[in-house]
Amino acid sequence: MRKILIVGAGQSGLQLALGLQxxxxxxxxxxxxxxxxxxxxxxxxxxxxxxxxxxxxRDLALNFWESQAPRIEGLGVSVAAPGSHAEPGGTQRAVDWVGKLDGYAQSVDQRLKMAGWMETFAQRGGQLVIHGAAVSDLDFFASRYDLTLVSAGKGELVSMFARDASRSPYDAPQRALAVAYVHGLGPRPExxxxxxxxxxxxxxxxELFIMPTLTNSGRADILFWEGIPGGPLDVFAGVRDPNEHLATTLELMERFTPWEYARATKVELTDANGTLAGRYAPTVRKPIGxxxxxxxxxxxxxxxxxxxxITGQGSNSASKCAASYLASIIGHGDRPFDAEWMQTAFDRYWETAQHVTRWTNAMxxxxxxxxxxxxxAxxxxxxxxxxxxxGFNDPADFDNFFFEAEKAEAYLASLG
Incomplete structure (x- = not known):
């Protein structure tokens, strides 16, 4: 029986662990x-x-919350009219539409999902080690396993993986991020x-993103600001009090997206830990540490x-990476997991991931x-x-009509 070590218990690490198990x-x-x-x-x-x-x-029978989580059947875009937010309450929409998804989407608070999956992994006989691993720890453990995978996206371990400059056009954060999980949001009247x-x-x-979700206390919604650094939305860095975070979120909604603020006047945080703020530079790294x-x-x-x-692809990419790696590991049989195999496994995932990266950086x-x-249009x-x-489900399709003016014009002409 082949022995595999996975460091990191997020969407990808747990999905891969349960799949291998x-x-x-x-x-x-x-x-x-x-x-x-x-x-x-x-x-x-x-x-x-x-x-x-x-x-x-679903393929791994891990969709434990599918019947409880809201079914997200559409994705809508609103664009504020240029300059219309200069005066309070003056913001108007230049664009407003909603597209229907072919298959519904869902959101489950990762606190709920990861805790449940971790308990399932242990109940099924998996070896669960609670320990914040450093590089020195991995050096000690890795020789005892046929393959070691690092799925912890923050901290010292990431430093083992060199930045791939050819695939990373940005070397600084492009957005300041601020998240609030709330109860009490009204429906979008459209x-x-x-x-x-x-x-x-x-x-x-x-940008302001709003998405229905399932959290520990039931149905909720996520209010998510992405602010251009140094701009009027970049005001959350020093906010520590969750209620102040929510109040700031709502003040910005009232100023810049009053059509969304109108359904948020009665919201309250789902819990005292329902806020998050931060920023990071989008980066592609070499796959082998x-x-x-x-x-x-x-x-x-x-x-x-x-x-x-900004394109909502994080958990989707994590799931797709876990599925791709699972297939690569199973398909490799009893042969050694050497550098050549590792690079090939990543390249197989990159065939999908490259479309996400191109689209996200463009946005x-x-x-x-x-x-x-x-x-x-x-x-x-x-x-x-x-x-x-x-396209949020299959970002590869954007290559066909989004990036090049000629393809966009040809696509719109084909509908005319």
């Missing part, structure tokens, strides 16, 4: 927190998983009969491909005219809105 591998999982500590801790992320990523969970992720774009300022003793480890998910959350930059035309042509929405 189901195939008879002897898996050890290292986490720096217990399931109870995760469940009672601070929110770790925003997340909205689209059909393909959800199907990877579509009160179904749930949708709402993407609100404020040109030159940033070398330990001081010479042993090799393979990076997983956002250890090696960390995109800004961080001011949109060119043809993209503005596409977003505007989606308000008049439902097929454009639907295609844009479903």
């Amino acid at each position: 189901s195939q008879g591998y002897e898996v050890t999982l290292m986490s720096n927190r217990t399931a109870d500590e995760i469940r009672a801790g601070r929110v770790m992320s925003t997340q909205c998983m689209f059909h393909t990523a959800l199907q990877h969970e 579509h009160p009969d179904f749930d949708a992720v709402r993407c609100n774009l404020v040109p030159g300022v940033g 070398q330990l001081p003793s010479g042993g090799l480890v393979l990076g997983v998910a956002d250890v090696v491909v960390a995109n800004d959350p 961080l930059a001011p949109p060119p005219e043809h993209v503005l035309n596409l977003i505007g 989606a308000g008049e042509l439902q097929p454009v809105a639907d295609r844009f929405a479903n």
Whole structure:
């Protein structure tokens, strides 16, 4: 029986651990927190998983919360009219539409999901080690395993993986991030009969995303500001009090997205740990890390491909990476997991991930005219809105109509 060590108990690490466990591998999982500590801790992320990523969970029978989590059937975009937020309450929408998803999306608070999955892993006989691993720890442990995977996307371990400058155009954070989980948000009046992720774009300022979710206390919604650094949304760094964080979130909604503020006047935090703020530079790293003793480890998910959350791809990419690595490991049989195999396994995942990275980096930059035309056309042509929405599930499709003006024009002409 092959022995595999996975360091990090997030979406990718746990999904991969449970998948390998189901195939008879002897898996050890290292986490720096217990399931109870995760469940009672601070929110770790925003997340909205689209059909393909959800199907990877279903394939492993890990969709424990599917019947409870809201079914997100659409994805909507609103664009504030340029300059209209100069006066209080004056912001108007230049664009507003919603596309329908072919398969519904869902969001489950990672505190709820990761705690549940971790307990399931242990109940199924997995070896769970609660320990915040350093490089020296890995150096000690790795020689005892056939393969070591690093799925902890923050901290010292990431330093083992060199930045891939050719795939990382940004060397500094492009957005300041601020998250609040709330109860009491009203429905979006444009579509009160179904749930949708709402993407609100404020040109030159940033973005507000709102997504239905399931948390420890039931149905909730995530209010998520992405502010251009140094701009009017970049005000959360010094905020420590969760109620002040929520108040600031709502003040910015009232100023920049009053149409969303109108349904948020009665919200309250889901819990005292329901806020999060931070920033990081989107980075692609080389997939193989070398330990001081010479042993090799393979990076997983956002250890090696960390995109800004502006396109909502983090948990989707983590799920897709785990599924890809699972197939690569199973397909390798009893042969050694050497550097060549590690690079090949990553390259197989990169075939999918490269589309996410290209699209996400494009969305961080001011949109060119043809993209503005596409977003505007989606308000008049439902097929454009639907295609844009479903691109969140399959970002590879953006290559066909989004990045190049000629392809965008040809696509719109084909609908005319």
